[in-house]
Amino acid sequence: MKDRRLLFLLLLFIPLVLMAEGEKRKRFPGGRCYLFRLTLADKQGSPFDIAHPEAFLSQRSLERRRRQGLSVDSTDLPISPVYRQLVEAEGVEIVSQSKWQNTLLVRSKRMETLKSLQKLPFVVEGVKVWTSPDSIIQRRPRAHYKTDMTLLDTLSEHHEGAGYEQLHMLGGDELHRSGFRGRGIHIAVLDGGFMNADVIPSLKKTRLQGAADFVYPRCEDIFKETDHGTMVLSTMAANEPTLFVGTAPEASYWLLRTEETETETPAEEDYWTAAVEFADSAGVDIISSSLGYHDFNEEVMNYRYRELDGRSSFISRSASMLAQKGMVLVNSAGNDGMGTWKKINVPADAFDILTVGAVSSDMQNAAFSSIGPTADGRVKPDIMALGSPTTVITGRGMLSKNIGTSFSTPIVAGLVACLWQALPQKTAYEIIDIVRRCGNNADYPDNVFGYGIPDFWKAYSDAQE
Numbered sequence: 001m002k003d004r005r006l007l008f009l010l011l012l013f014i015p016l017v018l019m020a021e022g023e024k025r026k027r028f029p030g031g032r033c034y035l036f037r038l039t040l041a042d043k044q045g046s047p048f049d050i051a052h053p054e055a056f057l058s059q060r061s062l063e064r065r066r067r068q069g070l071s072v073d074s075t076d077l078p079i080s081p082v083y084r085q086l087v088e089a090e091g092v093e094i095v096s097q098s099k100w101q102n103t104l105l106v107r108s109k110r111m112e113t114l115k116s117l118q119k120l121p122f123v124v125e126g127v128k129v130w131t132s133p134d135s136i137i138q139r140r141p142r143a144h145y146k147t148d149m150t151l152l153d154t155l156s157e158h159h160e161g162a163g164y165e166q167l168h169m170l171g172g173d174e175l176h177r178s179g180f181r182g183r184g185i186h187i188a189v190l191d192g193g194f195m196n197a198d199v200i201p202s203l204k205k206t207r208l209q210g211a212a213d214f215v216y217p218r219c220e221d222i223f224k225e226t227d228h229g230t231m232v233l234s235t236m237a238a239n240e241p242t243l244f245v246g247t248a249p250e251a252s253y254w255l256l257r258t259e260e261t262e263t264e265t266p267a268e269e270d271y272w273t274a275a276v277e278f279a280d281s282a283g284v285d286i287i288s289s290s291l292g293y294h295d296f297n298e299e300v301m302n303y304r305y306r307e308l309d310g311r312s313s314f315i316s317r318s319a320s321m322l323a324q325k326g327m328v329l330v331n332s333a334g335n336d337g338m339g340t341w342k343k344i345n346v347p348a349d350a351f352d353i354l355t356v357g358a359v360s361s362d363m364q365n366a367a368f369s370s371i372g373p374t375a376d377g378r379v380k381p382d383i384m385a386l387g388s389p390t391t392v393i394t395g396r397g398m399l400s401k402n403i404g405t406s407f408s409t410p411i412v413a414g415l416v417a418c419l420w421q422a423l424p425q426k427t428a429y430e431i432i433d434i435v436r437r438c439g440n441n442a443d444y445p446d447n448v449f450g451y452g453i454p455d456f457w458k459a460y461s462d463a464q465e
Contacts, residue, residue, distance in 0.1 A: 025135040029217065035095065035130035035267050036114050037314070038087065038104045041122045043074065045082030050074065060186075060283025064326045068427040075100045075321070083122050090116055095216040098273045100321055101314065105129070105270045107216065130216075130267035131298070137262060142224050145196045145397035160245040162399055163238065165361065166386040166411050171457035172247050175418045180460070182236075182251030182417035184424075188279035189233050189410070190272060190289040192259030193225020195395030197233055202244065202393055206237040211255040212278060214271040222257045227395025228406065229255065232290050234393035235407055236414035244391065244399060247414025254284060264296045269315035272347075276318060280325050285420060287327060288413035290406035292334045292345025292370075308349040309375040319350035323428040328420075329353040330413040332405035333381040334370035344370045344380050354416070354432055355380050357450060358387025358408040365448050369405055372447035381450040382432075383439050385411045415456045422460050434459045 048056050053072040065072065078099050087104055088094060092113060096105035106117070111128070118126040158164040160173060167173050175181075186209060194211070197203055213222055222229075239249035256279065258271040268291075276287055293315065294303045303313060310316050322329045333355050334345040348355040348370070358366040366388035372380030387408030389401035412435075420431055436442065438459035441452025 025137055027135055028132045031109070031132075033107055033109045033132045034111055034114075034128055035216065036092075036106050036108065036117060037127050037129045037266075037270060038106060038117060038123050039125040040079065040083055040102045040104065041124050043077050043080045043102065044122075045080040046077050047081070048077050050077060057281050058283045061281055064283055064285065067424075068326045070324070070326050079104065086120065086122070087117065090120075092117070096214065096270050096274045098270065098277060098318065100277060100318060101273065103270070105216075105267065129270065129301075130263075130265045133263055143195060143227070143395050145200050145395065147201055147397070159241050161240065161243040162391045163235070163245045163247075166235070166390055167245070167247055169363070169386050169453065170411065170415055171455040172415045172418065174457035175415065175422065175460060178422070180418040180422040182248030182414060182421055185248070185286065185417040185421055186252045186254065186282075186284045187236065187248065187286045187288055187413060187417055188254040188256055188275070188284040189229060190256050190258045190275055190287065190291060191229030191232055192261045193219070193227065193257060194222050194229040194233065194255050195225060195227035196223060196397065197230045197255065197395075198223045200230070200393065200395075200397040202238055202240050202397060203230075203234060205239045205249070206233070207250070207252040209252050209254050209282075212275070213257040214274045214278070215257055215260045216267070216271075219257065222255065225257065226261055228290070229257075230395045231392035231402060232288065232406060232410045235390060235410045236288070236417075238393055244393065247411050248417040251414065251417045254279060254282065259291055264293070265298070266293075266296060266301055266314065268293065269313065269318075272315050273318040276322060276329075280322075280327060285327060286413055286416055287322060287329045288410045289329065289347075290332045290404075290409050292332055292348055294336075294341060294343075294345045303346060305343060306375050308343060308346065310349050310351045310378075313346040313349075316347040316350040319347035319353055323352035323432065326428050328416055328428045328431055330409055330416060331355055332409040333357040335368045335404050335406075336370045337366070337368045342371060344372055344374070348380060349374045352429060352432060353382075354412060354435060355382045355450070356405060356409040356412050357381035357384045357448075358403070358405045359384045359453060360388040361386065363453060366403070368403070372450070379445045379447060379450055382436055383412060383450050383454050384408065384452060412454070419456055419459055423463050426463070434463055438462065
């Protein structure tokens with residue numbers, strides 16, 4: 001379940017009944033339809049060659065690989081246009097794709113179409129991953145925002161202002177004072193929307209590289225959608241000295257919408273995968289993802305504990321490839337600790353990533369923070385950060401407190417950027433290992449705290465020895 005949904009249940013700020021009142025809905029555009037994920041056998045017919053990766057990867061992406069000694073391989077090759085054309089000839093629309101897993105996500109108005117698609121000689125597997133809802137919420141205009149932040153707790157004696165506590169807990173203030181504030185590092189933020197993130201005065205200094213939507217159907221404007229992504233972004237990108245400074249105020253950001261907020265379906269795994277592949281091609285260094293899944297609108301699609309192995313879910317297979325491409329994924333553990341599920345979600349079970357749980361101000365684990373281990377016995381979460389509560393900037397431009405691993409995660413992602421700026425010679429694998437080893441529970445990692453609360457200044461200092 002999405003962090004955002006459980007977050008609202010935990011806070012109980014507004015009764016859900018009242019939230020539902022006044023929502024105007026409209027029929028789903030175009031009527032009933034389905035999305036199918038097709039797994040293709042190979043990439044025959046592709047005009048691209050791994051000997052010439054500049055044709056499908058940016059120079060920044062290639063430089064990231066070169067710096068870490070990584071080669072371009074067949075998973076980087078775009079999907080065969082021949083296969084795309086043959087699939088489209090079956091009367092379906094291609095809405096997304098994954099070159100890493102060699103899949104197409106296609107739309108059809110007829111469920112029976114799946115059978116004909118499965119008969120194509122180059123299709124290994126075809127599964128339904130989405131059924132359109134009968135209606136959707138009619139989008140409202142942008143929320144009004146304040147031109148000045150309203151402080152709930154001011155810490156003006158610190159340069160970081162209200163961001164001091166969450167930065168200091170992880171030793172990030174020392175990195176900042178040494179000049180490491182994320183400059184030169186690119187972070188992609190994956191979320192469901194970024195309400196007003198482009199106009200809120202306190203986020204105007206954000207070094208925004210671009211924004212993109214990977215969800216079907218595409219939204220009108222990601223800056224009119226939910227402000228969950230805005231709050232996530234603010235913990236890193238805010239740069240208002242003595243008011244609120246985030247963990248990576250000088251990093252550069254891509255804002256990528258992958259979350260469909262009205263339904264919960266496996267298709268969101270395809271959107272997520274398309275976004276991280278885009279981020280890879282654009283030369284992104286770090287992915288901050290406050291998203292996770294285990295149960296869906298159609299119960300038959302739900303994941304089971306035994307599938308938390310980093311391999312069973314489509315999204316976790318994609319997540320486990322990120323370090324191989326030279327990127328660090330920082331992903332939320334989930335907020336199911338107080339529910340019946342209790343465990344981490346996918347892709348928090350992936351290999352070679354940093355899964356982040358939440359602690360309170362007294363450095364105790366938050367009751368809602370999801371726990372491990374993975375099905376194959378790996379320690380999860382990896383590390384912890386302040387998430388109960390975290391200071392954020394809302395879509396209305398106000399400082400607020402919010403809870404969830406959704407917000408402990410970007411705190412870590414921002415400091416990973418600062419650390420990597422300080423240690424540019426390190427690989428993604430090495431950065432992940434360094435962060436784990438600097439946790440205050442590193443000698444005895446467990447499945448509540450993981451390796452503990454990391455000390456990023458210690459990580460930097462130890463790496464110099």
